[in-house]
Amino acid sequence: MKKVLVFLISVILITTLLAACTQSGPTSVLDKIKNEGKIIVGTSADYPPYEFVDSTGQKTGFDIELMEEIGKKMGVTVEWVDMPFDSLIAAVKEGKIDVSISCFNYSEERAKEVGFSKEYFNSEDSFIANKDFTGKIEKPEDVAAYKLGVQSGTTQDTWIKENLIDTNLIKEENVQQYERVDQAALDLEAGRIDILMADYVPAKALVASHPGFQMLLHEAIASAGPINIVLPLNDEKVKTEIDKAIDALQTEGVIDQLAAKYFGE
């Protein structure tokens, strides 16, 4: 009995160690995608209008339709996996999903962990507040005088940290981080924060659905806007294929149509 247990425990320990050491070799995830005829795409479907669920529970939105089009160009079907935004990069890194499309901005920190496709859309940053907000916001740094809200793990989050907190313009306790942007909107409505910083397109959707909100300012601040698909690190093969599909969709005007459909632009 004891010997069996000791054996079992050592087997478990060894597999754990091996799991930590074995990484897949230089094979491209593209081979797997083509072999299986499907691409496993992660998204955090809580970010309308980029990705959200419709009344039938189906995922929809700008990113979702765009990825379906990319899948068609690659000749594979798209299998969707919904995850919290914070989990997505880890999931791509560990090969749990092939790629992720979830309104990702490029950033240097992220680029150490995962690869990026070419940009498929340009986003802007924005600040929204309640209508009764009377402060003057002429440049982005002016928001430091107020209580801020932001979604954690986003490039806006990093911008606030690097440009407002690290430069002592704002105290850390005056910045509230939220797991999702809709939670931040609730707190804005309740007056627990004064200003919410978010990507312009979802912020515009929030202003449209909350009559009490106003848009203070929108421009390319945090990341100068390009949004990309997140790919495995150093996987040139899959990058080439997906970039090719994005190029084709851009020349065919599909991306513009989708932007008109979801963003009204």
Next chain:
Amino acid sequence: MDLSNFLSYIASGTLYTLGATLIALPAGLILGLLFALLYLYGGKVFSFLMSIYSTVMRGIPPIVLLFVLYFVVSGSVNLSPFLAGSISLGIISSAYQMEIIRGAIQCVSGGQMMAARAIGLSQAQAVREILLPQALRIALPSWSNEAAIVIKDSSLIYALGVPEILRRAQLISASTQQPFLAYSAAALIYFALVFITTRLLGRLEQKLAIPANP
């Protein structure tokens, strides 16, 4: 906006919640029982190992263990998010169930073990025939507590991408901007699940009660 559709979308997450609970609870029970016996009768080494296990497992936040199991361990063993999540929940629960069962066994007076040995039962027989039947009855009320906790903790597997009740409520909250409605629906389903489970376990408790020893 189609409310009934949204609500049924949230409700269809119940399958994942139930599935995860039905894997985690029995897995935790089997492991917990085994560990409790090892702790009590496995000699010094196992007793020491098991107390470390229980301390560590109860000390780590469940979400951290979920991530470790899913992202680190399943690098070589390819587990689906649902399985990895359910098994991790079972492992976490096993530490709590081990303590529940250990406490219950120790509740049965030590004199019974001595008496059983005196009439010629082996230690294993005494545990199986005399101590466990009483101990498991004593453990049942606290165990139904643990069952309720596991049902609600199963919402953690959303972090791995399993579309269970709470994650669906979040998605509906984001897309309809009606968080109160979405979360109330989720709360009602959880309440119903826990209510039914604890009621059933209460029944079981009554049924199993030893008449002479109320």
